[in-house]
Amino acid sequence: MRLATIPRYPLTTIPTPLIRARNLEAVLGRASPRIYLKRDDLTGLAFGGNKARKLEYLVADALATGATVLVTEGAVQSNHARMTAATAAIVGLRAVLVLDARNGDALAGNLLLDRLLAAEVRVVPDKEAREAVMQRIGDELEASGERPYVIPAGGSVPLGAVGYVAMVQEILAQLLEVSEAPSRLYCATSSLGTQAGLTVGACAFSAPFVVQGMAVEGSAQELSEVGALLATATADLLQLDATFTSRDFRVDDRFVGAGYGKASAEGLEAIRLLARTEAVLLDPAYTAKAMAGMLADIRAGAIDPHNAVVFLHTGGGPSLFPWGQALLEPVDTAPS
Numbered sequence: 001m002r003l004a005t006i007p008r009y010p011l012t013t014i015p016t017p018l019i020r021a022r023n024l025e026a027v028l029g030r031a032s033p034r035i036y037l038k039r040d041d042l043t044g045l046a047f048g049g050n051k052a053r054k055l056e057y058l059v060a061d062a063l064a065t066g067a068t069v070l071v072t073e074g075a076v077q078s079n080h081a082r083m084t085a086a087t088a089a090i091v092g093l094r095a096v097l098v099l100d101a102r103n104g105d106a107l108a109g110n111l112l113l114d115r116l117l118a119a120e121v122r123v124v125p126d127k128e129a130r131e132a133v134m135q136r137i138g139d140e141l142e143a144s145g146e147r148p149y150v151i152p153a154g155g156s157v158p159l160g161a162v163g164y165v166a167m168v169q170e171i172l173a174q175l176l177e178v179s180e181a182p183s184r185l186y187c188a189t190s191s192l193g194t195q196a197g198l199t200v201g202a203c204a205f206s207a208p209f210v211v212q213g214m215a216v217e218g219s220a221q222e223l224s225e226v227g228a229l230l231a232t233a234t235a236d237l238l239q240l241d242a243t244f245t246s247r248d249f250r251v252d253d254r255f256v257g258a259g260y261g262k263a264s265a266e267g268l269e270a271i272r273l274l275a276r277t278e279a280v281l282l283d284p285a286y287t288a289k290a291m292a293g294m295l296a297d298i299r300a301g302a303i304d305p306h307n308a309v310v311f312l313h314t315g316g317g318p319s320l321f322p323w324g325q326a327l328l329e330p331v332d333t334a335p336s
């Protein structure tokens with residue numbers, strides 16, 4: 001496998017901590033396995049999160065191709081967009097972010113940080129409008145003399161997913177130190193790059209765990225199919241002889257709730273539980289739903305209590321702030 005030869009621009013503070021969540025285990029009681037939190041909310045790039053690991057590979061490629069501007073897209077509270085803006089600031093490129101306001105456009109959280117990081121932000125009303133702008137923005141920038149490097153939503157292309165292949169090596173070393181062989185690793189899944197990288201890494205490095213993605217939008221069937229294709233393409237890029245099918249790409253869509261960017265009652269419960277037991281802060285759109293899924297599995301006895309599990313905390317903290325009071329109430333709506 002050619003992982004070590006793929007150029008990487010260092011942006012992260014790694015390894016991120018792997019911590020045992022003993023207070024959470026105590027609240028869950030006898031049904032609880034040993035729970036470890038892999039703190040990728042602490043990757044260290046402008047408030048951290050999973051995208052930093054992808055951006056290390058993507059920006060190295062952008063620099064190699066002589067890019068002058070990083071372009072990406074997402075919702076207004078996109079963590080990926082904020083970290084792309086941070087990456088551009090560090091390497092001295094411009095950043096153009098095309099963001100849809102389907103869940104509001106309050107100048108808070110990630111959007112505020114995008115502006116502070118000096119990104120050029122174009123806010124459009126919805127996802128369709130965003131796609132339309134993305135189709136022409138490359139040409140527009142080229143016509144004005146720029147060399148754009150377009151990063152698809154979430155950085156979920158094979159080169160971005162490589163960041164999570166490498167992360168498997170990191171966590172396996174940490175698990176060895178604490179003599180653990182967890183049966184599952186849970187993560188939030190959306191544009192699928194994180195889970196694709198983890199799935200390839202788990203295969204390449206013979207990890208003991210199955211990667212369990214928790215959807216934050218979409219259906220499990222569709223996500224598994226698209227995710228398996230991305231995993232196979234990532235393996236190809238690494239010259240790893242492996243093919244993945246939807247059966248190898250486990251996604252649970254029971255905790256999507258009212259949809260992307262909308263809080264769910266179970267997610268809010270997970271946010272409060274992790275805050276008061278571990279002082280770990282989850283976000284309503286991604287990590288809260290993933291944690292809600294893991295908690296439901298534990299409470300239903302789906303995991304052997306003699307075993308260990310890992311929850312990958314993928315970040316999202318800055319998007320907590322626009323929610324305000326809504327975080328303290330059981331609501332199914334986005335912040336106004």
Ligand SMILES: Cc1ncc(COP(=O)(O)O)c(C=O)c1O
Nearest residue numbers: 154190191192193194286314316
């Ligand atoms: C906090 C957080 N967690 C999880 C994800 C999902 O990662 P992926 O898009 O690679 O599936 C994202 C993506 O935007 C995110 O911002």
